[in-house]
Amino acid sequence: KNEVEQSPQNLTAQEGEFITINCSYSVGISALHWLQQHPGGGIVSLFMLSSGKKKHGRLIATINIQEKHSSLHITASHPRDSAVYICARETSGSRLTFGEGTQLTVNP
Amino acid sequence: GAVVSQHPSWVICKSGTSVKIECRSLDFQATTMFWYRQFPKQSLMLMATSNEGSKATYEQGVEKDKFLINHASLTLSTLTVTSAHPEDSSFYICSARDPRNYGYTFGSGTRLTVV
Numbered sequence: 001k002n003e004v005e006q007s008p009q010n011l012t013a014q015e016g017e018f019i020t021i022n023c024s025y026s027v028g029i030s031a032l033h034w035l036q037q038h039p040g041g042g043i044v045s046l047f048m049l050s051s052g053k054k055k056h057g058r059l060i061a062t063i064n065i066q067e068k069h070s071s072l073h074i075t076a077s078h079p080r081d082s083a084v085y086i087c088a089r090e091t092s093g094s095r096l097t098f099g100e101g102t103q104l105t106v107n108p
Numbered sequence: 109g110a111v112v113s114q115h116p117s118w119v120i121c122k123s124g125t126s127v128k129i130e131c132r133s134l135d136f137q138a139t140t141m142f143w144y145r146q147f148p149k150q151s152l153m154l155m156a157t158s159n160e161g162s163k164a165t166y167e168q169g170v171e172k173d174k175f176l177i178n179h180a181s182l183t184l185s186t187l188t189v190t191s192a193h194p195e196d197s198s199f200y201i202c203s204a205r206d207p208r209n210y211g212y213t214f215g216s217g218t219r220l221t222v223v
Contacts, residue, residue: 002151033212041146041199043214086151094140094205096212098151 006099013106019074021102023087030090032070037084077106110206114215129187129218131202137182138204146199158185192222
């Protein structure tokens with residue numbers, strides 16, 4: 001069992017739809033990260049969370065420490081949001097353990 | 109924001125040769141950099157943690173004599189894949205933590221193909 005599990009693995013949406021990607025982890029964390037990986041491989045850090053909720057533009061990330069669960073939401077999705085979204089847990093020593101990613105495709 | 113520059117973006121090399129990948133933090137000092145590998149359709153895996161001025165810390169199962177890491181300055185870490193084999197073909201990416209906000213910044217990655 002992966003230490004970080006994401007669902008769904010693949011997600012196809014129509015432009016404008018509200019999207020949710022889920023992440024569960026099995027052990028304690030110092031922080032939870034959401035990353036975006038584009039087709040060329042480049043990775044952008046979206047959020048770093050240790051509690052509560054963060055919002056940046058159309059992206060919202062939440063975390064429930066007790067339930068060891070985090071969600072990434074995209075409001076009013078757009079084709080340019082198409083990418084792989086990766087959840088990663090951070091433990092001591094700044095080590096990241098990654099989920100397998102969610103491939104999001106937003107169709108116009 | 110913080111920028112990490114990684115070169116080359118892609119490289120093709122012959123079996124048995126060595127390949128060096130560079131990772132530079134452009135606008136901040138990085139005492140620690142991280143090297144990851146990603147095989148197709150798989151998640152990123154941490155290979156090693158590069159520490160400026162000291163030896164790198166390798167993850168279990170990663171051969172330190174094969175993947176040489178040097179972090180000689182606060183802005184440069186290098187990963188050398190020695191005696192490369194086709195099974196080393198992968199996407200290698202580095203990251204560093206911006207001390208100003210503790211966020212991770214990633215290099216653009218290097219796609220290595222060993223023929």
